[in-house]
Amino acid sequence: MADIKLALQEKYEKEDKNEKKEIKEKTLTSESMTEPEIDKLPQPTGWRILVLPFVMPEKSKGGVIIAQESLDRARVAVQAGYVLRMGPLAYQDKDKFTTGPWCQEKEWVIFARYAGSRLQIEGGEIRILNDDEVLATVKDPEHILHAI
Secondary structure, three states: OOOOOOHHHHHHHHHHHHHHHHHHHHOOOOOOOOHHHHHHOOOOOOOEEEEEEOOOOOEOOOOOEOOHHHHHHHHHOOOEEEEEEEOOOOOOOOOOOOOOOOOOOOOEEEEOOOOOEEEEEOOEEEEEEEHHHEEEEEOOHHHHOOOO
16 A cells, blocks of 8 residues: 655655754754854853853764653753853852863863853753852763663
């Protein structure tokens, strides 16, 4: 029996593919951030750090598609981010940071679940953290993800 496709079904499938492609293109990731795009973002002042939160993959390594609700919940509570910029006074307090800076630009860091100020921008969000809110550095945030 031949597959029968209705005109509306084809239209919705096509729109759905285009919408998913558009969302994927707009989503900010550490790989998609170029210097000109970073220059458009706010320059943190004082001891603050501009961080791009880690974006959960939409598929698990086993190929399971993760529900949108789970992705949204994970994005709000993400605890890892990519350092985009640092304020001029970040880690300058020698009494507080006796061993030197805890992180540098272009490093992945871990911070408290709801730390920092959230700024919504096209393609996602960025956070502005205080320099002392960085808890650790990590080479790859996928290694510390909890199962959804």
